Amino acid sequence: MRLWPTCGVTVLLPAWIKRFLPRSRPSMLPVFLSIPHGCTQQPPELAGRVCLSNEELFDDSDAFTREIYDLGGAVTRVVAADTARAFIDMNRASDDRPPENPDGVVKSATCYGHRIYREGAEPDGELVAELLDRYYYPYHRALGRAATDTRVKLALDCHSMATEAPLIAPDRGGKRPLFCLSNADGLTCRYDLLERMRRVFAEAFDCGLTDVRLNQPFKGGFITRSHGRGKVPWVQVEMNRSLYLDSNWFQRETLEVEPGRLKHLRDCFRAALRALEL
DSSP: OEEEEETTEEEEEOGGGGGGSOOOOOOOEEEEEEEOSOOOOOOGGGTTTBOOOHHHHHHHTTTTHHHHHOOGGGEEEEEEOSSOTTTOOTTSOTTOOTTTOTTSSSOSBOTTOOBOBOTTOOOOHHHHHHHIIIIIHHHHHHHHGGGGOTTOSEEEEEEEEOSBOOTTSTTTTOBOOSEEEEOTTTTSSOHHHHHHHHHHHHHHTTOOGGGEEESSSOOOOHHHHHHTTSSSOEEEEEEEGGGTSSTTTEETTTTEEOHHHHHHHHHHHHHHHHHHOO
16 A cells, blocks of 8 residues: 555555556766776777787677666766777876887787787877877867766776786786775775775675775776866776676677676666765
């Protein structure tokens, strides 16, 4: 039964009528989401230059993070890259490039050491500038709008991490937690908010607090550090890929994941953000 007030009189309604009553829509979360590595697409400007296999490109990306983190209209705004990180890495400084850093903004090799371009077909300075103008700078301009949107109370840079760290990683060869939340050792977000995030993530994803680490193995990348110095707090979120690239849900031969598993993780992520009560 449900009590329904009308004209000062309370009417007792049977339970079956509930499904016909209007439901209140959940309020929009005051959160800005960045998803820089969730795409596996090659820019058309690089046609005929790339020598990566589909599997190598997949492994270098944060595959399926758009499906997991993109909450659409439930949050203030979502900005997601439409090119793979192997070709333009939004989480690097614009002058971070090969040969000094093969894993820079425009790379020469993947994080697993696979060559990206055919010999002699590497992008030259003019093509690199074109790629940055077309993809990189617009992405960062979109992120910069978070600082001017008075509705935004928290910005998240959303990633996934390999279960075992690749050799170029700071924790090379090590086993990783289920989640890593990073604030650049306190520079981009207050620790009390980061601790709250740790608790709600552990509850929403039904894991222990020890499975949600702070600033380990990552302290926060270029996006978090460069955009997180203003009034809006920024946190880098890393989810362990074992949560969806395990053989229970993932087919390596087709590079496909059960949609139900991705939906479950997205629902957990949404529940964690709502529990923050920003």
